[in-house]
Amino acid sequence: MRPVLRLLPLPFTIALCLPAFAADDKPDNWDLCPIHDAIPSFDDASTPKSGDNSAQARAERAEQTTAIEGDELGGTEQNLDYKGNVILRRGDQYLNADNLSYDQDDNTYVADGNVRYQDSSMRVIASRASGNQDTDTHKIEDVQYQLVSRRGNGGADSIDLNGAKGRLNGSTYSTCDPSQRVWELRSDHIDVDSDEGWGVARGATIRIGKVPVLYVPWIKFPIDDQRHTGVLYPTISNSGRNGFDYRQPIYLNLAPNYDATLTPRYMSNRGLSLGGQFRYLYKGGRGTFDGNWMPSDDLLQERADEPGFNPALNPDPDDARGLFRYSGYHNIDRNWQARANLIWISDPRYLEDFSNSLYGVSASSITSTLGVYGRGQYWNAGIMADSWQRADYQLSENSLPYNRLPRLFLNWDQPLGNLLRVGLQAETVRFQHDKKGDGSRLDLKPYVSLPLQGASWYITPTLAWRYTDYQLDGDLADSIAEQRANAYVAANGGTVTPALIAGYRDASPSRNLPIGSLDAGLFFDRDTEIRGKRFLQTLEPRLFYLNAPYRDQDNIPLFDTRPFTFSWGQLFRDNRYSGPDRQTDANQLTVAMTSRLIRQADGHEKLSASLGQIFYFDESRVTVPGEIPVESGKSAWVADANYSINDRWTMGASYQWDPKFRHEDLVSLRTRYLVGNDGVINFGYRYRRDLLKQADFSFLYPVTPSWSVVGRYYRSFYKDASVVPEVEPKLLEAIAGVQWDSCCLAVRLLARRYVRNRDGDMNNALQVEFVLKGLGSAGQDTERTLRRAILGYYRDDLYLVPPSNTTPDPDDNDSGPDPLP
Numbered sequence: 001m002r003p004v005l006r007l008l009p010l011p012f013t014i015a016l017c018l019p020a021f022a023a024d025d026k027p028d029n030w031d032l033c034p035i036h037d038a039i040p041s042f043d044d045a046s047t048p049k050s051g052d053n054s055a056q057a058r059a060e061r062a063e064q065t066t067a068i069e070g071d072e073l074g075g076t077e078q079n080l081d082y083k084g085n086v087i088l089r090r091g092d093q094y095l096n097a098d099n100l101s102y103d104q105d106d107n108t109y110v111a112d113g114n115v116r117y118q119d120s121s122m123r124v125i126a127s128r129a130s131g132n133q134d135t136d137t138h139k140i141e142d143v144q145y146q147l148v149s150r151r152g153n154g155g156a157d158s159i160d161l162n163g164a165k166g167r168l169n170g171s172t173y174s175t176c177d178p179s180q181r182v183w184e185l186r187s188d189h190i191d192v193d194s195d196e197g198w199g200v201a202r203g204a205t206i207r208i209g210k211v212p213v214l215y216v217p218w219i220k221f222p223i224d225d226q227r228h229t230g231v232l233y234p235t236i237s238n239s240g241r242n243g244f245d246y247r248q249p250i251y252l253n254l255a256p257n258y259d260a261t262l263t264p265r266y267m268s269n270r271g272l273s274l275g276g277q278f279r280y281l282y283k284g285g286r287g288t289f290d291g292n293w294m295p296s297d298d299l300l301q302e303r304a305d306e307p308g309f310n311p312a313l314n315p316d317p318d319d320a321r322g323l324f325r326y327s328g329y330h331n332i333d334r335n336w337q338a339r340a341n342l343i344w345i346s347d348p349r350y351l352e353d354f355s356n357s358l359y360g361v362s363a364s365s366i367t368s369t370l371g372v373y374g375r376g377q378y379w380n381a382g383i384m385a386d387s388w389q390r391a392d393y394q395l396s397e398n399s400l401p402y403n404r405l406p407r408l409f410l411n412w413d414q415p416l417g418n419l420l421r422v423g424l425q426a427e428t429v430r431f432q433h434d435k436k437g438d439g440s441r442l443d444l445k446p447y448v449s450l451p452l453q454g455a456s457w458y459i460t461p462t463l464a465w466r467y468t469d470y471q472l473d474g475d476l477a478d479s480i481a482e483q484r485a486n487a488y489v490a491a492n493g494g495t496v497t498p499a500l501i502a503g504y505r506d507a508s509p510s511r512n513l514p515i516g517s518l519d520a521g522l523f524f525d526r527d528t529e530i531r532g533k534r535f536l537q538t539l540e541p542r543l544f545y546l547n548a549p550y551r552d553q554d555n556i557p558l559f560d561t562r563p564f565t566f567s568w569g570q571l572f573r574d575n576r577y578s579g580p581d582r583q584t585d586a587n588q589l590t591v592a593m594t595s596r597l598i599r600q601a602d603g604h605e606k607l608s609a610s611l612g613q614i615f616y617f618d619e620s621r622v623t624v625p626g627e628i629p630v631e632s633g634k635s636a637w638v639a640d641a642n643y644s645i646n647d648r649w650t651m652g653a654s655y656q657w658d659p660k661f662r663h664e665d666l667v668s669l670r671t672r673y674l675v676g677n678d679g680v681i682n683f684g685y686r687y688r689r690d691l692l693k694q695a696d697f698s699f700l701y702p703v704t705p706s707w708s709v710v711g712r713y714y715r716s717f718y719k720d721a722s723v724v725p726e727v728e729p730k731l732l733e734a735i736a737g738v739q740w741d742s743c744c745l746a747v748r749l750l751a752r753r754y755v756r757n758r759d760g761d762m763n764n765a766l767q768v769e770f771v772l773k774g775l776g777s778a779g780q781d782t783e784r785t786l787r788r789a790i791l792g793y794y795r796d797d798l799y800l801v802p803p804s805n806t807t808p809d810p811d812d813n814d815s816g817p818d819p820l821p
Contacts, residue, residue: 028773033743034177038153039146045094045118066090092120107133121149136163151175164195175774176744227253237780239765243269287328294321315347322346342368348393364392378414402431421449431559437476442469443580459520467512481505509555518545540594544572550585571612587618609641648674680792693718698790710737712789746771748782
């Protein structure tokens with residue numbers, strides 16, 4: 001008779017308790033680790049199937065019995081003695097020992113002599129194991145273990161198990177190789193309750209080398225994938241603006257589908273604040289609330305004591321400061337979704353004072369959006385509303401865009417028969433502005449096109465009709481009439497009179513006009529060989545003709561319209577303005593050429609070069625205030641080129657040359673070199689006439705497999721003495737740092753200097769982070785800083801679509817808690 005013996009529940013006890021301290025957002029890099037394991041796999045144990053996990057393996061083994069074999073079976077019918085290479089198997093579990101004694105009367109066992117255990121999550125070596133199956137109590141002595149499902153190894157003097165509860169005595173844990181024990185977590189004993197999902201460690205010490213760096217007399221932590229209320233790792237930093245900065249997140253597990261985080265924060269130079277985050281998730285949507293509240297900010301009082309302080313432009317030093325942000329969506333059905341992105345700040349200097357990047361200095365306003373959006377095969381539509389708030393204390397409320405309360409839009413484009421395409425762009429908006437007045441706009445643009453194409457050519461004539469109608473409130477209509485009267489007097493002389501203003505007043509302006517365009521292109525290609533490699537070279541000429549008659553639009557307000565920045569894309573638009581408030585008149589032809597060199601072996605684009613120009617046959621008379629009319633003649637040349645010197649080194653350039661004034665309007669140079677598997681060197685130069693002149697150099701350079709240096713030098717060379725205060729060349733951001741990486745420990749040290757406010761004051765910061773791989777990190781989040789400053793710091797970032805640059809990134813604001821995993 002062979003007994004049915006359960007194998008020990010070791011994985012739940014060891015494999016989950018010590019590494020449960022970790023809460024990593026992304027996988028750690030183990031490339032520098034030795035190939036061998038701390039405990040190699042046992043040759044006679046079965047290899048777990050690929051894709052197995054601990055929960056799946058436990059479920060499968062619960063339905064299986066235990067098979068026992070050994071070289072010799074002795075004892076009595078009630079007291080069985082297995083001797084010599086005793087092996088127990090049950091599902092993915094394997095237990096091997098020199099000897100095993102089993103008392104069927106008491107249901108007790110003793111296994112001794114080279115006890116070895118393996119399953120899908122771990123491997124264990126012990127000197128002795130004993131227990132009682134009836135009471136589910138077990139004791140394992142002199143334990144060493146190696147995790148399989150994740151990196152980690154360690155040991156314990158002994159392990160006591162009693163059902164779902166257990167105690168590890170004299171336990172250790174590390175992700176380092178035993179021969180290179182850079183860090184280790186030690187504990188006098190750890191009590192584990194697998195039913196409750198908690199572990200309690202007493203006398204826990206983290207050692208780097210032989211030096212204890214952190215002692216925790218008592219700590220409670222989760223041992224499974226469930227979320228539990230508790231304290232998360234703090235963030236500690238130091239900077240010239242904030243001083244000593246300590247944030248302590250406290251996680252609240254409220255329900256399986258929603259949770260919260262509270263983050264008290266202390267800044268020695270500024271005071272106390274409280275941040276918070278609430279997240280929810282359900283089948284049809286999700287959302288996140290973020291907030292921060294600071295009852296008083298010593299930084300405001302410091303400003304108030306400075307000479308020249310202007311109370312009208314600054315928050316009251318006694319006022320509380322705060323932020324609220326919500327982002328979420330709800331799927332109504334397969335075609336419709338409700339989305340919201342809402343944000344509120346207490347004062348116009350909030351982003352500047354709480355941001356740790358240039359975004360806080362450059363953002364002049366923030367927007368909140370709420371809407372319902374739909375999409376089908378040939379259409380997309382929505383109803384939404386947005387509202388703006390000032391984020392630059394130097395600007396007035398007049399600078400804010402109009403709120404759209406609400407906006408309805410429909411875009412439809414569908415084939416009609418085998419040749420035609422018909423479509424409609426429709427929009428109606430109610431605009432609101434406390435300082436400028438209110439108004440409504442209806443814009444309709446139906447169109448029909450005839451897309452014709454062959455293997456090497458295409459031609460697409462399009463005819464559209466644009467009708468735009470306005471209903472303006474009295475104050476806005478009066479303001480536009482007065483502006484037009486002043487412009488008339490400035491051009492023709494005379495005096496502005498009420499009668500002249502009344503003659504220009506129009507509360508219901510409208511505009512309609514036809515728009516015709518013709519887009520045509522050819523594709524030529526040929527095979528060529530360069531240095532023994534086969535390439536496909538293309539030549540792609542393109543013509544785009546646009547014709548639209550002139551309509552006087554000076555009586556139409558500018559709600560959400562401005563001229564596009566002249567670029568390659570503008571060569572092929574039917575309107576040089578961003579919104580419907582102005583429709584350009586045009587009689588123009590774009591001539592453009594693109595050529596590519598494509599490697600036939602893998603489709604890699606070795607070279608691409610584009611050149612284009614617009615020929616204006618007539619002067620374009622439609623303008624916005626302050627804009628110079630487009631004269632007949634030629635536009636600036638627009639050129640863009642990208643060249644891969646090799647698979648690691650790429651270069652690119654954009655250039656605009658205006659033949660009328662014989663000067664460049666825009667110059668952009670960029671180059672990137674990939675160093676090894678992780679390093680990158682970037683250089684960029686940007687110049688736009690009368691606006692900016694900047695150089696940006698950044699790098700991550702590996703000196704050895706373990707050591708690397710990082711840096712950034714971002715500087716403006718633009719100078720403008722015509723404004724007050726005078727614009728001078730200055731540093732925008734500088735970073736210098738060093739990184740050390742090993743199998744299980746990484747250390748990053750950064751010195752950083754960057755513009756912290758619109759007055760050009762600089763902030764100095766020293767950031768240090770210790771990453772104990774598989775356990776957690778201490779210090780400031782240096783990776784976030786470097787990822788934002790060095791494109792390619794994460795190599796995968798080079799192949800991702802960049803985020804929108806028109807909406808703020810929550811990671812750019814350090815006022816609240818960091819996102820949780």
